[in-house]
Amino acid sequence: MPWRNTSDPYLIWISEIMLQQTRVDQALPYYERFTKRYPDAASLASSGLDEVLRLWEGLGYYSRARNMHKAAKQIVDEHDGSFPTDYQDVISLRGVGPYTAAAVMSIAFNYPAPVVDGNVMRVISRLYHIEDDIRLQSTRDRIEILAADLLDRARPGTFNQAVMELGATICTPRSPACHDCPLQNSCQAYHRNRTGDIPYKSPAKKRPHHHIAVGVIRDANNRMLISRRPENAMLGGLWEFPGGKQEPGESLRETVKRELNEELGVRVMVEKKPFEVIRHAYSHFTITLHAFFAELDGLSENPEARNGEPVKWVAPGELVRFAFPKANRKITEKLVSYRAK
DNA sequence: AAAACGGGGCG
DNA sequence: CGCCCAGTTTT
Structure with a gap:
């Protein structure tokens, strides 16, 4: 993935916003076009929202594009155009929440913050046989504590990406490839034959x-x-x-x-x-x-x-x-x- | 704590 | 057709 071949926090930030609730394969062509047109925060900030949305069209959750545009202006106005290096400054950017802040800070700056996304929740809930509803914030808090405990503090960015990739490729929602999993031996859900019903997620309301x-x-x-x-x-x-x-x-x-x-x-x-x-x-x-x-x-x-x-x-x-x-x-x-x- | 917020892919 | 996805903001 192209955002792995850079240490530019701006490019990593763009990739992480695009990857929110979005698969890698879907985001990839958007990332290529977007970063070619907007190679830095200044170019994005000086663009019109109409053009930003045109480049975002089809990717969905359009508030991401609007928020990212505002955040680029924040970077120009409050940080002289260079991406902030402080965690509090990063999470203050519009559209950047706990996930994106941890991802950008750990990958770009080696900052020891654990990433907790859907993949990490699945991997850790299986690893520790956590049966609680992952829709609950209390469950997510519990998983974040475990993730922080497991985090490789010498290489937090690599660790975070590794857990996410494990969840995306091996420890998948349905029919995980446990026979290929490097954590098979320490996975409690695997040993109890419960990978089929962990993580548990309470039923969603159906859509009108x-x-x-x-x-x-x-x-x-x-x-x-x-x-x-x-x-x-x-x-x-x-x-x-x-x-x-x-x-x-x-x-x-x-x-x-x-x-x-x-x-x-x-x-x-x-x-x-x-x-x-x-x-x-x-x-x-x-x-x-x-x-x-x-x-x-x-x-x-x-x-x-x-x-x-x-x-x-x-x-x-x-x-x-x-x-x-x-x-x-x-x-x-x-x-x-x-x-x- | 719950609801709002896109679109695509998969079994 | 239901579920899931590298989540954040608003209510």
Whole structure:
């Protein structure tokens, strides 16, 4: 992994933010593009958020990108552009919590802080046969104490990465490769044949499902209307086709009419059937997204967002310049393919 | 302490 | 389809 071939705390920080809740294989191409465009904190800090989000598009948890952008400004403003070397300064950076602070400090500066992520919790709970619910903070505290005790204080960064890699490659959630594990002999869960049910995690609530209807409004030049989401909202700062959640007793066409009237103050005609239907899963709910073509009625001239966010008329070929959430990006791809025909 | 917050991969 | 992932912030 490229971030292993550097001692630059900035690059290690970028990699660790990208790896939050994200697999190495998924983050890798983003890391390459991102660090090429932003080789240091100053270049990131002086960029516009729109471009940062465009580079982040598809990686998810977009608050990471917004927070990282703010943190880069912190590094420039408060640390003269060079990445802080003090633990308290590092964890004060926006978007840097206990995990990322420990990871960056140990890997970049040899600082003896144990990393406790999902991998470490799995490895240690099996090693010590910890049956407690790993959703509980008390369990995580207990595991952190054990991790601190095990930590190789001469090489904390190497140790932390080694435990995480063991969890990612050998001590996996399902069907761990215990026959290849260097810790097999000292693993209590292995000896008790309990690797299948340790770590224990209490059941998650299941995710509700929503139907979302959006309208693609086109003008005489085939430009399309998009709007930007507020920065403090879900998918904040990304662009989308205006629309919203279907209410009980409402047809999807009525949803489009109501949402566009509420959000943009316009009245529209909506085609009878959607030109695209997309299913998508978010972390805490799932949606079916129905995309309709819509047309402004004669009286509605200049749509403006009621929430004060910008809206834009965009030609199909320009849609690629804007950051869209995954489900909306599928709509833009469909629209561009129409144009190609 | 619990909820909010994306998207992809896997069995 | 449910679970998991190199977590942090907000409530």
